[in-house]
Amino acid sequence: MVKIRIKDVKVKSIAVPIRGKLLRxxxxxxxxxxxxxxxxxxxEGVTGYGETGGGGFSLAPxxxxxxxxLIGEDAFNIRKLKWKIASPITATYYNQLLPQIWFPIETALLDIKGKALGVSISNLLGGQLKDSIEVSAYIFPTKDTETVEDLxxxxxxIVRRYGFTSIKLKTGVFKPEHEIDVVKALAEKFPHARFRIDPNGAWNLSQAINAAKSLNGIRIEYFEDPVWTMEGxxxxxxxxxxxxxxxxxxTRFEDVPNVFLRGAVDVILGDPHWWYGIYGYLELSATLWSLGLELGMxxxxxxxIxxxxxxxxAAVTQNLGYAIDTHYIYLEDDIIKKPLNIENGKIKVPIEPGLGVEIDESQIEKYENFYRExxxxxxxxxxxxxxxxKLKFRNCKCHV
Incomplete structure (x- = not known):
């Protein structure tokens, strides 16, 4: 069998502007x-791309x-390379950085394999169950939306522009009563929408329970980390x-039995970034399916990318029962030639070989320079x- 060998690996850091100063x-x-x-x-001249990010620091070093x-290895033998790069003993030192290091490498390898074989990544993984993926409206307060009415x-x-039917509200910024009023006002505007509330663990148990009871009658999909601890x-x-x-x-496979045995959560929000790439996400999917827990993204x-x-x-995961989250609507620009389009609250899964997106090298160069600056x-x-x-919440203009 012909092997495609890795000839070179290039790592680049970019910074892309986002719309507004988001508050969290x-x-x-x-x-x-x-x-x-x-x-x-x-x-063989086939090139693959991957990406990781989200924490404010480049992982390039x-x-x-x-x-x-990686250089000299068979690009098709992804499992071997995972254990070479991301063995559990390595996680002892890198902890949560290791899956984020592996994710862009695995993505690039799958991109290469798909391009070489002429199939998309989802077809490489067995075929699409869904040809479009529902995404949630990820709503952040900003410095310009410090009243309920403004937010x-x-x-x-945002909801009307993209046709979202699932609305995720980033809370834990203002006092709980302010954020409760935001949800109620949005529910009046969109009575058929589903809501997910995410205070990032900022509330104490009393605040979280009071907020939840104040929202009875509203279509709540779930509360995401209303308090911080598992017992909470x-x-x-x-x-x-x-x-x-x-x-x-x-956030690790070792955590799953613990949350299951304690009955602490219903939905684990995995993603390829934090769960060792696409294959890791599929392993999480199978694990949760066997335990009767639910999967989100x-x-x-x-x-x-x-x-x-x-x-x-998402396209190959049978038990992903919720719209996926994405910050994509906040990017001012992209590094692919045809940005992905959100229509009626969904994004079509790329069908071209590999990732199915074409990289714009001039855009990468532009945002490499922005990162340097x-x-x-x-x-x-x-x-x-x-x-x-949280002991001190941001002051708003409508709740004294």
Missing amino acids: VAGEHPGRNVFTLVEIITD LIEKLKDQ VTNAEM LRAFKQATGYTVATNTVA HSPSETG ALAAMLHS TGDYPYQGQKDIVTIP
Whole structure:
């Protein structure tokens, strides 16, 4: 059998501006996202791309040091390369960075394999169950939407523009009563919409339970990490009866038995970034299916490269029962030639070979330069001290 060998690996750091200074529990977003791109070049001239990002820091320095472990290897033998790069013993030192290091490498390898064989990644993985993927409206407050009315107006514009029917509201920024009023106002505007509430664990148990009871009668899909700890989530779930999702207390395969045995959550929000790539996400899917837990998809933020990988993951996963999250609507620009289109709340899964998106090298160069000018940033706002549960919420103009 002919083998396609890895000839070279290029790692690049880019920064892409986003629309607005988004507010979240960790403070004010600096207005750009940092991404790490991996380009794998083979001796047959087939090139694959992958991407990771979301935390404010480039992972290029770490991935650069792995190049020698990849060059010369068979690009088709993805399983061997995973255990060469991402063995559990390595996770002892890299912890949650390791899956984010592996994800862009695996994506690039799958891109190569799909292109070489003339099939899309989802067909490479056995075939699409869905040809389009529902996505949620990811609504953040900003410095320009510090009243309920302003935030609802902005959210309404987003929902109507893209046709969303699932609305995710980033909370834990203002006082709970402010955010409760936002959900109620949005529910009046969109009575048939489904809502997911995500305070990033900022509320204490009392605040979380009071918020949940205040929203009785509204179509709540789930509360995502309403409190921080696993025992707190179990207590919230028991007290309110609401569906509970997490991407904090279950972020590794070792966590899954614990949340299952404690009955702490119903939905684990996996994603290829944090769960060892597309194959890892499929392994998580099978694990949760066997335990009777549900599967969603979290978004750390992504350009069209990683979003395409997320779409392929979602397309082949039979037990993904919820719209996936994405920050894509906030990017001011993209590094693929034809940005992915959200219509009627859904994105079509690419069908061309590999990832199915065409890279725009001039855009990569542009945003490499922007990264050089602006650099990395801490995920937590530089002026913010963030306690969990949160002791001080941002002042708004409508709740004294």
